[in-house]
Amino acid sequence: MKPHVAVLLPTLVIVSIGIGLSAGSVPLPPGEVWGGLWGDTSASTIVRELRVPRVLLAFLVGGSLAVCGAALQAMIRNPLAEPYLLGLSGGAGLGAVMALASRAAGPWAIPAAAFLGALAAVGLVYRLSVVAGRRLDPRVLLLSGVVVGAFAGALMSAVIVLSDAPTVRNAFLWLLGGFGAASWQTLAVFAAYALLPLAAIGLNARSLDLLALGEEPAHHLGAEVNRIRRLIYLCTALLTAASVAACGIIGFVGLVVPHAVRTVARPLHRTLLPLVFAGGGAFLVLSDAVSRVVVRPLELPVGVITALVGVPIFALLLRRSVA
Amino acid sequence: MMLDARGLAVRYGPAHLALDGVSCAVDQRRFLAVVGPNGSGKTTLVRALSGLVPLERGEVRLDDRPLGEWSRPALARVLAVVPQGEEVVFPLRVDETVMLGRYARLGPLAAPGSADRAAVAQALERCDVAGLRARTIDSLSGGEWQRVRLARALAQEPRILVLDEPTTALDLRHEMELFELVRRLVDDGLAGLVITHHMNLAARFADRMLLLSAGHVAAEGAPADVLRPDTLREVFGWPVAVTHWCDGSPQVVPLRPQEARDP
Numbered sequence: 001m002k003p004h005v006a007v008l009l010p011t012l013v014i015v016s017i018g019i020g021l022s023a024g025s026v027p028l029p030p031g032e033v034w035g036g037l038w039g040d041t042s043a044s045t046i047v048r049e050l051r052v053p054r055v056l057l058a059f060l061v062g063g064s065l066a067v068c069g070a071a072l073q074a075m076i077r078n079p080l081a082e083p084y085l086l087g088l089s090g091g092a093g094l095g096a097v098m099a100l101a102s103r104a105a106g107p108w109a110i111p112a113a114a115f116l117g118a119l120a121a122v123g124l125v126y127r128l129s130v131v132a133g134r135r136l137d138p139r140v141l142l143l144s145g146v147v148v149g150a151f152a153g154a155l156m157s158a159v160i161v162l163s164d165a166p167t168v169r170n171a172f173l174w175l176l177g178g179f180g181a182a183s184w185q186t187l188a189v190f191a192a193y194a195l196l197p198l199a200a201i202g203l204n205a206r207s208l209d210l211l212a213l214g215e216e217p218a219h220h221l222g223a224e225v226n227r228i229r230r231l232i233y234l235c236t237a238l239l240t241a242a243s244v245a246a247c248g249i250i251g252f253v254g255l256v257v258p259h260a261v262r263t264v265a266r267p268l269h270r271t272l273l274p275l276v277f278a279g280g281g282a283f284l285v286l287s288d289a290v291s292r293v294v295v296r297p298l299e300l301p302v303g304v305i306t307a308l309v310g311v312p313i314f315a316l317l318l319r320r321s322v323a
Numbered sequence: 324m325m326l327d328a329r330g331l332a333v334r335y336g337p338a339h340l341a342l343d344g345v346s347c348a349v350d351q352r353r354f355l356a357v358v359g360p361n362g363s364g365k366t367t368l369v370r371a372l373s374g375l376v377p378l379e380r381g382e383v384r385l386d387d388r389p390l391g392e393w394s395r396p397a398l399a400r401v402l403a404v405v406p407q408g409e410e411v412v413f414p415l416r417v418d419e420t421v422m423l424g425r426y427a428r429l430g431p432l433a434a435p436g437s438a439d440r441a442a443v444a445q446a447l448e449r450c451d452v453a454g455l456r457a458r459t460i461d462s463l464s465g466g467e468w469q470r471v472r473l474a475r476a477l478a479q480e481p482r483i484l485v486l487d488e489p490t491t492a493l494d495l496r497h498e499m500e501l502f503e504l505v506r507r508l509v510d511d512g513l514a515g516l517v518i519t520h521h522m523n524l525a526a527r528f529a530d531r532m533l534l535l536s537a538g539h540v541a542a543e544g545a546p547a548d549v550l551r552p553d554t555l556r557e558v559f560g561w562p563v564a565v566t567h568w569c570d571g572s573p574q575v576v577p578l579r580p581q582e583a584r585d586p
Contacts (some may be wrong), residue, residue, distance in 0.1 A: 077412045203431045210426055212413050216406045219375055221479070222427030224400025267413040 005264050009278050016282040016289075020048065020055035023223020025297050054182040056192060058288045058302075059281035062253055064194050066280020067273055068236040069254020070261075071201050072210040074269065075232050079262075079317050081145040082254030083240040086145035089251065090152030092237075092244035097156050097171055101163035107185060111193050114241035120274035122233050124148050151309070166298045169228040177248040177303030179288050186246050193242035197235035199279075204228055212267075250284070250303045252310020257283050259313060324386050324401060324482040324514065325350045329379035331371050335435040339428075341367040344381070345539040349483055354506060354515045356525035358549075360559055365518045366407065368535070369487050372516070373404050377399035384485075387485075399427035405472050407488050418470050419454075421446055424478030427473035446477035449496075449504060467494030475503070490519065502528045526550055526572040534558060547573050555578030 005218065015265035028036070028043055029050075029146075036043030037052070076296045085090050095117020099110050128144035160171050174181070207228045210218040218225050243250065257280040258272070265275050287305040294300060326349040328495035333342040342364045349355050349372075357365050370376045371435060372383055374390045383390040385402065403424075415423075423444045424446065425439045435443075447453040450470040469492050476484060480585035484505070490498040498521075506528050509515040519525050525532055534542040534549050536558040542549040550573040564576045 074413070079412070206426055206429065206431060209415075209423055213423070214409060216375065217409055219395060219400075220373060220399065220404040220406065221423055221475075222396040224395050262413070266419065269417060309527055 008248050008264070009275060009282075012282045013278050016285040017055055017059070020058065020285040020289045021051045024051065024292050025299075027210045027293075031214040049183075052092045053184045053187045054288070055285055057182045057246060058179050058285045060187070060190060060194060061247055061250070062257075063277035063281040063288075064239040064286025065243055065250065065253040066200060066257035066276045066283070067198060067201055067254075068239050069280075070253070070258040070269070070273060070276045071078070071208060071232050072236055073258060074212040075229060076138045077212060077214065078142065079259060080136070080142055080255065080314065082164055082252065083236060083243075084149070084249065084251030085142060085255070086241040087125050087148035087152065087312075088145075089244055089249045090149035090156075091124075092118040092153040092241040093175055093249050094156050094159070095120075095241070096245050097159050097168065097175070100167050100171060101159050101165050103165045107189050107215065111189065111242045111245035114194075114245045115236055117240055118237035118244075119234075121148050121152060122210045122237055126233075173301070174248045176301035176305075177250040178291070178299065178301045180299060182247070190242050190246040193245075194239055197238040199236050200231060202273055204231065205273050208232075208273075209293045212269075228298075231283045248301070248303065250306055252306045252314070253280055253284055255317075256306070256313050258309050259317060326372060326402070326483050326514065326516075328368075328389075329382050329384075331368070331383070333366075333367050333371050334377040337536055340379075341538055342371060345535070345538070345540055346381075347540075347543070349485075349514045349516045351482070351512055351514050352509060353531065354517070354529045355531050355533060356507045356529035356546075357516065357518045357533045357535060358520070358522050358525055359541070362537075363535040363558075364538040365535055368485055369404060369406065369485055369518060373402060374398070374487065384454075385491070396427040399479055399481075401482045402485065403476035403479040403483070403491060404485040405476045405487065407491075409472060410466075411461055411468075415479045416456070417452060417458050417460060417463070418443065418447070418456040420460055420471055421474045421478050424475040427479065429579040435507050442478050442480055442481075443474075446474040449477060450474040452502065455520045465495060466497050469493060470497065470501070473504075477508075481513070482506065483516070485516045487518045488520065489517065490521065490524075521566075522550060523572075523574045526574065527568065529569060547571075550555050550575055 018030060022028045022030055026046060032043045033047055035041045036047035038181040065083060072081040072086060073079050092114035095116040096110050099113030123142065125144045125148045129141040160168050207223050210221050210223040211225065211228060215225055258276050261272060261275045261279050265271060288302045291302045291305050329346050331342050331345045332340065335341050345368060347355065357368060367376065371378060385393060421443045422435060425435060425442065429435060429439065447456055450473050452467060452470050452474055455467060460471060461546055463471065469489060473489065490501055491503060502524050505515050505517060529546060531544060532546050532549040533540060541558045542554050550565055552563055552565050555575060562578040564578055565573050566576060568574050
């Protein structure tokens with residue numbers, strides 16, 4: 001890690017959280033945010049019941065998606081991998097929409113249904129890419145991910161249009177990604193689903209260093225490659241599912257953030273993963289703040305902002321990996 | 324500590340038997356060189372000896388226990404393998420790369436201790452890459468990268484070292500230094516298996532040689548017993564003569580067609 005990262009990143013995190021708390025349809029200057037947090041002012045309800053859970057949720061989701069991206073990139077040895085492009089988000093979205101359409105799902109069941117959808121998507125992507133080439137080719141894997149994501153998207157649209165469950169009506173808007181519905185409850189549900197897989201990925205940081213070398217060197221250096229792969233697929237599917245259930249489909253966080261962090265920090269995962277988590281949190285909190293103010297009083301879906309940032313970076317990385 | 328393979332058969336497809344009845348043993352203080360034409364099964368033998376391909380027949384035993392009973396970390400603490408190519412996606416620094424050799428000896432969270440740093444420093448020194456420790460590996464030449472990968476294997480502090488064509492990217496000096504290094508490591512107690520196309524160097528450095536041909540063992544034994552003109556001609560499909568260097572080792576000279584006609 002270059003020394004200035006130790007200063008830069010915490011500053012970025014604090015500034016982004018500050019902006020996230022004060023930006024919105026009712027702009028609050030920092031003083032009022034502070035007063036609303038600790039005192040009993042007119043801003044207290046907005047700050048404590050809306051802004052704080054919203055910013056914390058955006059931070060945790062952003063961190064989780066970014067960690068997913070970094071882990072998947074190491075595992076399939078391709079800096080273009082991330083949950084959205086690998087079809088995990090699409091599968092999770094389909095699972096969540098089907099749970100909503102069944103009318104049986106409470107807030108705790110939707111992430112579970114999304115998890116099943118994400119696992120099915122990842123299994124399908126894996127099968128497709130193994131069939132297409134005898135050995136697993138990362139490029140074929142990405143292509144399969146995009147195809148499976150598109151397929152899940154089509155099915156999602158069909159379920160939404162055909163369902164008469166009232167909760168499905170605004171699913172289109174929810175799927176575009178946004179933190180408008182964030183509450184202390186969505187935050188609690190997300191945290192409950194996300195903490196275990198985040199810890200498991202963190203404990204396997206060294207193993208990710210080995211997987212990033214390739215399957216054969218990783219085996220020889222002592223990694224239980226297949227066990228670690230299964231664990232990473234499981235954890236990233238769970239994190240993606242919890243994110244999609246909490247705030248819809250938000251792409252490119254897992255692509256943009258690890259790329260940006262790698263330009264300033266060493267690519268060893270023991271240092272990379274915590275930085276990626278903090279960077280992802282700050283990035284999504286800022287994106288959410290931008291989405292609330294650019295077309296005030298309307299809100300843009302935050303997925304629009306992350307895609308606007310992410311697609312040029314994807315194009316850049318693609319050019320570099322082909323060159 | 325001994326790696327012992329008996330009657331190995333590995334099948335890649337219904338019509339492709341990559342290894343067929345190959346036996347070999349690598350023992351402490353012994354240097355075994357495996358030679359043979361392209362596609363004769365040398366790399367498959369490495370993969371079979373390290374448990375990376377399913378065996379159709381035969382058995383590999385390490386320290387008198389079947390290979391399947393060894394966990395990957397336990398295996399990595401005694402057996403270090405440097406496979407042929409390795410494509411770099413995320414460029415680490417040289418010292419970080421060599422520290423990855425300590426993976427099987429580190430817990431998931433513990434920072435590397437003084438024993439780990441000492442092993443890495445010694446490995447860097449032995450492979451003549453200590454001066455490169457702060458460089459990123461995408462800035463290295465092919466030969467430097469090869470020596471860094473060997474250093475990473477030595478950082479495992481193995482009892483058995485297996486190298487698959489380690490000198491392909493190396494110039495004359497670094498090639499000789501690598502063979503000298505392996506010989507020294509073997510004399511200090513390691514078991515060494517090196518796959519190489521350099522039969523003449525193998526004949527000077529190795530204790531025993533194994534000549535593979537289309538998945539079979541064509542010859543095995545001391546270099547002088549393996550490097551025979553008639554055997555080599557049949558295996559490689561090219562006429563050769565065998566002379567002797569002043570240390571007594573057999574040296575293979577490929578012949579031009581007119582030389583083969585009038586000896």
